[in-house]
Amino acid sequence: MPRTALSLSGPAPLPAGRAALAAGFAAIRDEHELTTEFPPAVLDEVRTAIRGLRLPELDRTDLPLVTLDPPGSQDLDQAMAIERRSDGGYRVWYAIADVAAFVRPGGELDREARRRVLTCYLPDVRVPLHPAELSEGAASLLPGQDRPAVLWCVDVDERGVPVASDVKRALVRSRAQLDYPTMELALAEGRGPEVIGLLREVGGLLEARQTARGGMILNVPTQQVSPSPDGWRLEYAVERSIERWNAQISLLIGAAAAEIMLRGGTGIVRTLPEPSPVTIRRLRKAAKGLGVAWPDRRSYQRLVSSLTPDDPHQAALLWESMALMRGAGYTPFDGACPAKPKHSALGIEYAHATAPLRRLVDRFTSECCLAIVAGDEVPDWVREALPELPGHMERGERLSRTVDRACVDLAESVLLADRIGEDFTGVVLDLNDRIDWDQNGKPDAGTVMLRDPAVIARLDGHDLPQGAEVRVRLTKVDVTERKVYFDWIDAE
Incomplete structure (x- = not known):
């Protein structure tokens, strides 16, 4: 998730530093065999799929969908529309790029995607999961373009509790491409499109529900290498409020997807076990040593969600709290549902569903949900892939973390060299x-x-x-x- 800067690193590097960073980023890509190029057979298959695309019969281009992403994004996975319901609740429409409409199971593109697993973001270049002709073109929910989509409709009540959900394939058209900083400013100035005001309402309700049900919000500042007019900056970053609200809508869809798959008996969920008593005791010991009050009856989730990185003692405790996230994984099932399907940090059952242009597993989640809701059998090619997906995803996430760390380490060394x-x-x-x-x-x-x-x-x-x-x-x-x-x- 994109983040906003807490503080800047100071002067941007000199021209020699920029050259060292450019060479270093290229070396990191080479070390990990990351390439923006795709084999000719993959590109040929993509072009054939685009030419032969069959659009969905259901036309929902009437929906006032918009996208909300970092400035300049072209790989647009999601578009949303939010409306008030007469009973005081809300209806959330969420269109997700229908990547499966372009991917032939077992084909060249499918195999390449399983090899890449994730879009890998380096400071100077994006190494995509799918070719740009697809991820930034024919499948991307760009404004003013008719696109095939997996269209979700989720109703929530006035407290933010989901009360109904549905998902179908549909033809959609995004009306506008919005970005975080512009919409954040618009909200601060009391203007902007109605959908962003409604996003603030619904996102705030969902965030409150997350903590109320035993989930937590871990607001740890992370290091980020960002371009600047004179070169690069190394900065600390936390999520903007508008980014958190948008993430809550994605979590809402992921929870609906998990509920459908668990009900249908086939799918893959994102799981995180409860932290061990040893981990909780260590966290309590750290809180005591840091002088952070932790009443006996207060849960670790509520404590962590209340911490701010602006206070040095709380920042240190946030750092320790990352141990609570250990053990996250993917749990596939077909027939018998998993015994412990919950994601403890979210306090719900949850599945990755909303970023198929950038993450492999989401395409399979959509296919499971579409089939179950329609009363159809989940396709064999999906069922056959489920046992292999955890291994693919863990490999891709491990690589992404390694590359992120290498880029930050490089930036640290170049910026401090003199x-x-x-x-x-x-x-x-x-x-x-x-x-x-x-x-x-x-x-x-x-x-x-x-x-x-x-x-x-x-x-x-x-x-x-x-x-x-x-x-x-x-x-x-x-x-x-x-x-x-x-x-x-x-x-x-």
């Missing part, structure tokens, strides 16, 4: 005491989040005061290895 010997201010996030302790029984390393530039650094050999503000000194930079080295000044 600042060896300088001192910086940071906040101690954790003590890494899950792994190694020195011979005196103290943690042998820690992690510090620098305020400026946006660097998260490892410090070795110190008993660091978690949550405290410290001064550190940059001692070494290795651009080739994408590593930076700091020392804690107070330890001298």
Whole structure:
């Protein structure tokens, strides 16, 4: 999910730094065999599919659908329309790009998509799941274009509780391509399209429902390499409010999809087990050490959802809270439903369904739901793929995380290459005491989040005061290895 900057890294890199970043990003792609090019057989199959496309019989081009994405996006998976119901609730229309309309099961494009798994986003280029002719063209829900879609209709009551859902294939046409910063400004100024005002209402209700049912909102600041007029910036980022509301609509559809598949006995859900008692005890210990109040009767979900990254002690506890997300996976089923299908961080059963242009599993989710709602058998090609999808998705997500980390490490090293010997201010996030302790029984390393530039650094050999503000000194930079080295000044 796109994010908004908390703080900037300072001066953009010099021309030599820009060249080093460009070369480094290219090297990362080479290391992980990422390419924007597709085999000729895949491109031929895409063009044949586009020429032979059969449009859905159901015409819903009357719906006032709009897309809402980062500026400049062309791979538009979703378009929405929201309307009030006479009983005080809302009706959400959600059109999802019908990728399956273009993909021949077992064909060249299908095999290539299973190899790529996800669209991989690097700071300088996007490595797509599908060729641009499809993902940014014939399948993308671009404004003013008739497109085949998987069209969801979900009703929620005045409290944000889903009361009905339906899904069909339909022909749709987006009316406008909206972006986050423009709509955020429009809301702040009391203007903008009605659908964005309704998104704020419904998204807010759904977000409140998430915490009320035992879900949590983990607002951890992340590092982000972003283009600037003079080169690149490394910044901390959190989700905008409008992005969170939009994500809630996607979660609403994902929950409806999971409910349909579980009812029908065939599909694949995204699962996360409840954290272990050991993890909760560790989190309570960290909260006590950081001075963050945690009443005995308050759930970990409510505590974490209340934390803000603006406070250094709470930022450190947010960092520790990421342990609650360990164990997330994909659970396929066909015949017997899984015993524990819930996603504990969301507090519901949930499935990935809304981003088929950029994520492999979503195409299969749609096909399961369409068949079950229509009273048809789930296609054999979908059932045969279900057992293999968890492996594909885990491989793709692992690669994506690795590439993201490599790009940030590269940016850190390039941006700091000429600042060896300088001192910086940071906040101690954790003590890494899950792994190694020195011979005196103290943690042998820690992690510090620098305020400026946006660097998260490892410090070795110190008993660091978690949550405290410290001064550190940059001692070494290795651009080739994408590593930076700091020392804690107070330890001298």
